[in-house]
Amino acid sequence: MTLPFFGPLALSGFAHAWYLLYLLVVFGLVAAYVVMQRRRHRRVLRFANMELLQRVAPAETRRRWRHVPAILLVISLATLAIALAAPTRDIRIPRNRAVVMLVIDVSESMVATDVPPNRLAAAKEAGKQFADELTPGISLGLVAFGGSATLLVSPTTNRTAMKNAIDGLAPEERTATGEGLFTALQAIASVDAVMGGGDTPAPAHIVLESDGAETIPRNPDEPRGAYTAARAAKDQKVAISTISFGTPDGVVNIDGQQIPVPVDDATLQQITDISGGQTFHAGNLDELKKAYSALQQQIGYETIRGDASQAWIRLGALLMAAAVGASVLTNQRVPV
Known part of the structure; x- marks a missing residue:
């Protein structure tokens, strides 16, 4: 009431x-x-x-x-x-027991310069700011995905390790969004097994930043596809918030050819619709930082009576x- x-x-x-x-x-x-x-x-x-x-x-x-x-x-x-x-x-108070996985797309389309100096460089800057601003008691992890997914940082409160890993992100071929999400879910499950401080698993959230549609597999509903991963996240009560990053005018130079890489909002919107969370679109660095700040306010605090x-x-x-x-x-x- x-x-x-x-x-x-x-x-x-x-x-x-x-x-x-x-x-x-x-x-x-x-x-x-x-x-x-x-x-x-x-x-x-x-x-x-x-x-x-x-x-x-x-x-x-x-x-x-x-x-x-x-x-x-x-x-x-x-x-x-x-x-x-x-x-x-x-009353809104900072969370001191939660897990957040930052899942960043490092596919070749992320070197498009429609967001100066390029999408990936801007993503690094905003990601490090997110790590700095996130409530200190929250365990933050990092997954990078291109053609495959890699857990770069297991959930930790060590923000220096997190920012160093973000600085080391490099572009890869293709986009395996589903693999990135499944890797994040595995990291969350692993930390739940060792994290104490409560009778129930720690609240968990995935923040997915990407600019394009999944290419591996082509059908997101396949067993390792993005939509399948989103359904698995819903079953595990892990919300996925998404940030579609880029503009419709993005292009990359591959073997001397200019390949259009317009931002794809539809896939990320569907992932959020399936799993829960919030959807953001960012067409420049300032909008990306604002999206991360909004997520920090949502994820980093809880409301109690x-x-x-x-x-x-x-x-x-x-x-x-x-x-x-x-x-x-x-x-x-x-x-x-």
């Missing part, structure tokens, strides 16, 4: 919701106050001189401020009743003090 408050008073639920029954007592006090005021008004009308009452009506109107202390008191009691129910709110009662207690006490102050200023008792 999310209630329409904001800041420290924002609520996501209650730890002891039955304490909200105390609000019935507050409503009872409000009803009693209204009844008493109506009876008082009837007594005044019964014995008052009407001509005199009309002359003093403006002064009586000003005395409506006498209700302010009672109103503040009621609101403070309602606030304190909410505090008794132990309200909670959503934290205690929000202190803010409600402080607000209730402040309103109670305001009720007392208003009673002094209006020469009234609390409540009248």
